[in-house]
Amino acid sequence: xxxxxxxxxxxxxxxxxxxxxxxxxxxxxxxxxxxxxxxxxxxxxxxxxxxxxxxxxxxxxxxxxxxxxxxxxxxxxxxxxxxxxxxxxxxxxxxxxxxxxxxxxxxxxxxxxxxxxxxxxxxxxxxxxxxxxxxxxxxxxxxxxxxxxxxxxxxxxxxxxxxxxxxxxxxxxxxxxxxxxxxxxxxxxxxxxxxxxxxxxxxxxxxxxxxxxxxxxxxxxxxxxxxxxxxxxxxxxxxxxxxxxxxxxxxxxxxxxxxxxxxxxxxxxxxxxxxxxxxxxxxxx
Amino acid sequence: xxxxxxxxxxxxxxxxxxxxxxxxxxxxxxxxxxxxxxxxxxxxxxxxxxxxxxxxxxxxxxxxxxxxxxxxxxxxxxxxxxxxxxxxxxxxxxxxxxxxxxxxxxxxxxxxxxxxxxxxxxxxxxxxxxxxxxxxxxxxxxxxxxxxxxxxxxxxxxxxxxxxxxxxxxxxxxxxxxxxxxxxxxxxxxxxxxxxxxxxxxxxxxxxxxxxxxxxxxxxxxxxxxxxxxxxxxxxxxxxxxxxxxxxxxxxxxxxxxxxxxxxxxxxxxxxxxxxxxxxxxxxx
Numbered sequence: 423x424x425x426x427x428x429x430x431x432x433x434x435x436x437x438x439x440x441x442x443x444x445x446x447x448x449x450x451x452x453x454x455x456x457x458x459x460x461x462x463x464x465x466x467x468x469x470x471x472x473x474x475x476x477x478x479x480x481x482x483x484x485x486x487x488x489x490x491x492x493x494x495x496x497x498x499x500x501x502x503x504x505x506x507x508x509x510x511x512x513x514x515x516x517x518x519x520x521x522x523x524x525x526x527x528x529x530x531x532x533x534x535x536x537x538x539x540x541x542x543x544x545x546x547x548x549x550x551x552x553x554x555x556x557x558x559x560x561x562x563x564x565x566x567x568x569x570x571x572x573x574x575x576x577x578x579x580x581x582x583x584x585x586x587x588x589x590x591x592x593x594x595x596x597x598x599x600x601x602x603x604x605x606x607x608x609x610x611x612x613x614x615x616x617x618x619x620x621x622x623x624x625x626x627x628x629x630x631x632x633x634x635x636x637x638x639x640x641x642x643x644x645x646x647x648x649x650x651x652x653x654x655x656x657x658x659x660x661x662x663x664x665x666x667x668x669x670x671x672x673x674x675x676x677x678x679x680x681x682x683x684x685x686x687x688x689x690x691x692x693x694x695x696x697x698x699x700x701x702x703x704x705x706x707x
Numbered sequence: 708x709x710x711x712x713x714x715x716x717x718x719x720x721x722x723x724x725x726x727x728x729x730x731x732x733x734x735x736x737x738x739x740x741x742x743x744x745x746x747x748x749x750x751x752x753x754x755x756x757x758x759x760x761x762x763x764x765x766x767x768x769x770x771x772x773x774x775x776x777x778x779x780x781x782x783x784x785x786x787x788x789x790x791x792x793x794x795x796x797x798x799x800x801x802x803x804x805x806x807x808x809x810x811x812x813x814x815x816x817x818x819x820x821x822x823x824x825x826x827x828x829x830x831x832x833x834x835x836x837x838x839x840x841x842x843x844x845x846x847x848x849x850x851x852x853x854x855x856x857x858x859x860x861x862x863x864x865x866x867x868x869x870x871x872x873x874x875x876x877x878x879x880x881x882x883x884x885x886x887x888x889x890x891x892x893x894x895x896x897x898x899x900x901x902x903x904x905x906x907x908x909x910x911x912x913x914x915x916x917x918x919x920x921x922x923x924x925x926x927x928x929x930x931x932x933x934x935x936x937x938x939x940x941x942x943x944x945x946x947x948x949x950x951x952x953x954x955x956x957x958x959x960x961x962x963x964x965x966x967x968x969x970x971x972x973x974x975x976x977x978x979x980x981x982x983x984x985x986x987x988x989x990x991x992x
Binding site for chain 2: 482483484485487488489490491492501505508511512515516517518519520521522523524525526528529535536537538539545546549550552553656659687688689690691692693694695696697700701702704706
């Protein structure tokens with residue numbers, strides 16, 4: 423399928439690896455970039471990969487998403503994705519997989535329609551809410567002692583004592599350390615002897631505080647649910663989604679954001695009438 | 708499922724709408740934000756939704772993605788997604804859809820493994836490449852005259868004459884105006900009388916120029932393929948993916964980025980061994 427000339431060019435290109443490196447000055451000149459934006463680029467906020475290479479800058483893109491596979495922890499343990507090859511490079515000259523999965527699988531978004539009858543769906547939810555300053559509440563020490571440790575109002579207030587009031591439009595993230603269990607489905611679901619899951623989440627009071635007293639975009643957890651594992655009333659879901667906010671579950675690597683100014687981007691496909699969906703969650707640190 | 712108290716809180720909350728608005732000063736104080744980052748926030752680059760409300764700033768998050776549905780233009784017109792309700796709020800108290808689709812459907816990413824036997828897959832592709840300065844090449848005038856208009860080396864050089872050399876790590880985007888045809892599948896695929904699709908794309912020479920002479924992250928098009936519709940050799944695919952770069956197809960709304968400094972974020976789920984996948988493409992203008 424590939425013309426010999428192009429194939430040769432590509433092969434040579436791959437062998438060579440090196441690329442010309444346009445001057446930083448040209449980058450900053452781009453399309454009338456302002457001085458402020460120039461400074462942002464210098465601080466690594468506009469183009470982290472570029473700036474990192476230049477200046478040993480603090481800037482980095484952190485992957486806050488687990489790999490989406492056919493073997494991962496799910497809330498309903500019978501609801502696993504499936505995948506098959508549609509075409510392969512060997513047989514067809516190109517490669518495509520076909521997936522089947524429920525919208526609440528892997529690192530994924532909960533949007534109001536997931537629990538609220540007339541709630542907004544993901545295809546038309548305001549996209550500006552998917553770019554947010556990150557606030558990470560670290561309850562990992564509590565979670566070692568108690569698998570159903572919760573982010574409480576007091577935890578949020580302690581964060582504010584150290585950092586100031588939650589920024590407007592924040593994504594408030596629970597870091598419980600649960601993401602290190604991801605590869606061990608039983609440990610991640612953590613069923614007790616009665617078959618009830620036990621893992622950390624937000625307290626209902628903290629959810630109410632966040633939607634009543636603060637101006638957030640949403641909340642995120644590194645576990646299977648915004649509510650603790652044994653919840654049967656899903657109060658946190660109803661409070662957050664009922665207020666038109668969103669949740670993210672099964673987030674990874676939040677530890678890398680603790681104590682640092684960071685933005686979180688939620689890259690979720692625009693599933694028509696979607697209740698949420700698997701997404702790429704990215705931290706710009 | 709919802710406790711009456713929480714339900715009441717939520718109902719009151721929804722009625723009331725208003726939220727306390729933490730001061731801008733508190734946002735800028737967050738976690739040791741630098742002066743440069745402060746300026747970036749002022750220019751709307753850190754938290755566009757926040758800044759827009761404050762200061763009539765230029766900043767905005769542009770949705771560069773079409774809605775992902777069961778009725779959309781596809782390269783293979785027989786390969787359409789399907790969807791079903793797994794549970795609904797009415798019947799079950801919560802709502803989840805289950806989707807089945809090929810990875811190259813809707814606004815989606817092509818990663819090297821799509822055409823290259825040992826190419827990188829999407830789950831482990833370097834995430835920093837998914838944050839890029841956007842460069843939009845406007846060929847919409849040509850595309851009115853010729854449905855197989857191409858982004859040529861000369862088009863790129865004309866952009867550079869006006870704006871300086873392509874920034875390192877750029878996502879070079881073709882704006883042909885084709886996104887306005889999205890709702891009309893026949894017009895988007897634009898088959899001629901012989902059943903051959905006719906739509907714009909990059910020229911093979913432009914693709915070679917970009918991987919040989921410039922340092923790009925990838926390219927994007929507002930049509931079904933990086934190559935023009937009638938291509939049977941997929942030279943642009945082989946050149947871009949063979950060089951370890953990526954492509955994005957069926958991008959929307961690129962017109963909103965023309966002539967403006969902008970970043971593009973590619974939010975693609977981490978499909979295991981994925982050849983790409985449906986994604987949320989976001990422009991930060």
